Amino acid sequence: EAGVAQSPRYKIIEKRQSVAFWCNPISGHATLYWYQQILGQGPKLLIQFQNNGVVDDSQLPKDRFSAERLKGVDSTLKIQPAKLEDSAVYLCASSFTGGGNTEAFFGQGTRLTVV
């Protein structure tokens, strides 16, 4: 079974530039998550989708971050404009359903460096 695919693996941009990350979840998984992991910290949820609807985006900085999940499958996360503090690993995860009774599977992440 293929895992969660993310691209690119690494990205370096200058502050105030834009960047987009892509995620392809495990086939059949209805729930998709984007997490931000700053160096030395645990992952923090940015947004959670159930199919193509948003379940939780309370911690998403909506003035600069946006995300969509077209047709309830692939998802993109965009940052515009980027700030230095956005340097982090962006992890995409998917699970069969939402809630705690199924585990989430994570991709390898995109490491973003903002200079």
Next chain:
Amino acid sequence: AQKVTQAQTEISVVEKEDVTLDCVYETRDTTYYLFWYKQPPSGELVFLIRRNSFDEQNEISGRYSWNFQKSTSSFNFTITASQVVDSAVYFCALTSNSGYALNFGKGTSLLVTP
């Protein structure tokens, strides 16, 4: 609000030693789920175990074991006879059916040296 505390930032052990990683959680939910994930240098979070709040039985899987105690709100993870391949960052996480997404602790970095 839910919170997970992993007080140990870094642990260093010599191969074959036993090591316990601590996890303390806070939640007002009566139904909740606890997880452990491993993050090797490659960066991908690897699922290790899930426990629901109604099941306090300890679990053993090979060299790994988990001790869940509701009385102390702890879900500790022990690696027996550690190996170099166990070197990674380990995260404890918490969710509930009302919260859905995982709330992670800050992680414990484990280094196992030969």
